Amino acid sequence: MLLVKKQGYFSDIDTKTKFSGRIDEDFVKYQLANLKQLTFEVTDKCNLNCTYCAYGHLYGDYDQRKSSFLSFYDAKKIIDFLVPYFNSELNKSSSSTFYISFYGGEPLLGFNFIKQVVSYVSKLRINRTIKFSMTTNALLLEKYIDYLVEQDFNPN
Numbered sequence: 375m376l377l378v379k380k381q382g383y384f385s386d387i388d389t390k391t392k393f394s395g396r397i398d399e400d401f402v403k404y405q406l407a408n409l410k411q412l413t414f415e416v417t418d419k420c421n422l423n424c425t426y427c428a429y430g431h432l433y434g435d436y437d438q439r440k441s442s443f444l445s446f447y448d449a450k451k452i453i454d455f456l457v458p459y460f461n462s463e464l465n466k467s468s469s470s471t472f473y474i475s476f477y478g479g480e481p482l483l484g485f486n487f488i489k490q491v492v493s494y495v496s497k498l499r500i501n502r503t504i505k506f507s508m509t510t511n512a513l514l515l516e517k518y519i520d521y522l523v524e525q526d527f528n529p530n
């Protein structure tokens with residue numbers, strides 16, 4: 375792993391240099407209205423401890439895990455912020471799928487949060503086809519598989 379790190383993997387991109395002068399307000403609004411995917415980091419907590427994990431000490435922006443969870447209140451604010459963009463004339467993607475994804479840590483440790491988001495979004499009137507997806511280590515999959523199949527979740 376250390377050899378791979380020496381070759382420049384796990385390091386940060388200098389976004390200031392990379393995107394300088396290429397992004398303005400109209401560009402951001404258009405991107406929001408045509409967003410392809412919204413990913414919620416449900417929690418930084420995990421029931422595994424993989425060496426290569428993006429939260430691991432090998433990365434330059436390593437940040438110790440705090441076992442924190444995203445609240446439905448905060449997720450709802452983001453969704454409510456996006457809905458007017460989806461329903462505006464800037465949206466040119468009404469026929470394409472918009473994915474709401476759940477990521478971690480291990481997202482299934484925050485199953486109630488996932489259920490709240492799915493339930494809330496399913497009741498909204500949005501000018502996009504919405505699908506759900508998840509990145510999971512599968513340790514808790516057996517417990518929740520019926521719900522995930524019922525809601526037509528895609529694996530990531």
Ligand code: SF4
Pocket residue numbers: 420421422423424426427428429478479480511
């Ligand atoms: S399962 Fe994923 S989130 Fe958990 S420690 Fe491994 S790589 Fe990290």
